Amino acid sequence: MSTVRVLVTGASGQDGSYLVERLLAEGAEIHALVRQGEEPGAGVHPLPVEVHQHEGDLRDGAALEALVAEVAPTELYNLGGLSSVALSWQEPALTAQISGLAVGHLLQAAHDLQERSGRPVSFVQASSAEIFARTSRIPQDETTPLRPLSPYGAAKAYAHHLVGVYRAQGLRASSCVLYNHESPRRPETFVTRKITAGVARIARGLQDGLAMGNLDARRDWGWAPDYVRAMVLAARADRGRDYVVATGVSHSVRDFVEAAFRAAGIDDWERHVTLDARFVRPNDAPELVGDATRARELLGWQPEVGFEEVVARMVRHDLALLDGEG
Known part of the structure; x- marks a missing residue:
């Protein structure tokens, strides 16, 4: 061949x-x-x-x-x-x-x-x-x-x-x-990596809070x-x-933030998050969630890593970077 x-x-x-x-x-x-x-x-x-x-x-x-x-x-x-x-x-x-x-x-x-x-x-x-x-x-x-x-x-x-x-x-x-x-290879210009890197720094006492825009936007996040x-x-x-x-399941940005703090062992996440109008997009699709039936039926494809694990892997990576293990 x-x-x-x-x-x-x-x-x-x-x-x-x-x-x-x-x-x-x-x-x-x-x-x-x-x-x-x-x-x-x-x-x-x-x-x-x-x-x-x-x-x-x-x-x-x-x-x-x-x-x-x-x-x-x-x-x-x-x-x-x-x-x-x-x-x-x-x-x-x-x-x-x-x-x-x-x-x-x-x-x-x-x-x-x-x-x-x-x-x-x-x-x-x-x-x-x-x-x-x-x-x-x-x-x-x-x-x-x-x-x-x-x-x-x-x-x-x-x-x-x-x-x-x-x-x-x-x-x-x-x-x-x-x-x-998403993955740990996202740059921090993306909101997801901004969240996980920020949460890691908060968990290590290197940052006080996380400034966010629209927490209600919903997306279909995969690995x-x-x-x-x-x-x-x-x-x-x-x-x-x-x-x-796509995974076929949508989560809000708020869900992503909460999952990231949870992965870092922080339960009272809301006190660390502030809303900042500078980070709100002028035009933001309210909800994008995909139906991957065709890919599943014709390609035999389906996602293997779920939302919580995607977020947790990113947080663990960012914690490891701060701890000198990355």
Whole structure:
């Protein structure tokens, strides 16, 4: 059996780092698009030495197409792009360019490669539940109309539609609509890691309180490696499809905060939390919860790590960092 050759964008992010580790364990040959001068730090994880790194920029469409032609992958995972909804309001054009237009270049290049080589190319787009943010349908599934609320959601919706367009042209292209998924590899710019890192510091007496925005927003939170597994299964399926990847259970931000304090052994959590209007988003979807029936039935996928354990693992990690064990 020939070695699977994989190209990954966003390989140094949370999902990309877990994906690279998983595929390396399978014996895949991995190529990664990396930004010039990218240094490990907040949200950027060092790539294993076995990974072939290619410097590039998602804003350079011609270079993206050339890279796909050069690598000639059997599987292409697009995890790159701006991952912050809040930042997309500050940089809407940049968000559209790297989370929307870049996907078109990658899809076209994958389709050209498939036509030229005569072999199937699997393309997986990491989409987002934010494409459904304005919907009143609960839960959401693959038939839910796309109604984004932010520049981030709009760019992801455009890319999601493009996947369908190229799938109709014969490309084995799948869009995995990923609901919120967390791990210790999240940077503290994400509210979930802000919570667990803050709670750890409070537990160790290094911080007095935790300033939060909207505690009532509800999300469907899962474990990042579970969601990476879903993307690999989608790439290996008989044909491309759209898949909602979610736990099917929603929790409020308040639930997340309470679970984090509980994991750190603090029961009277409310006295440590203050509300700060600076952290309230102007447009925030009230509840996003996904129905992953299709992924379960067609891919055999289901989440393995529950909400409480996701939060507890993050808190334990942040406590270990403070204790010098991380």
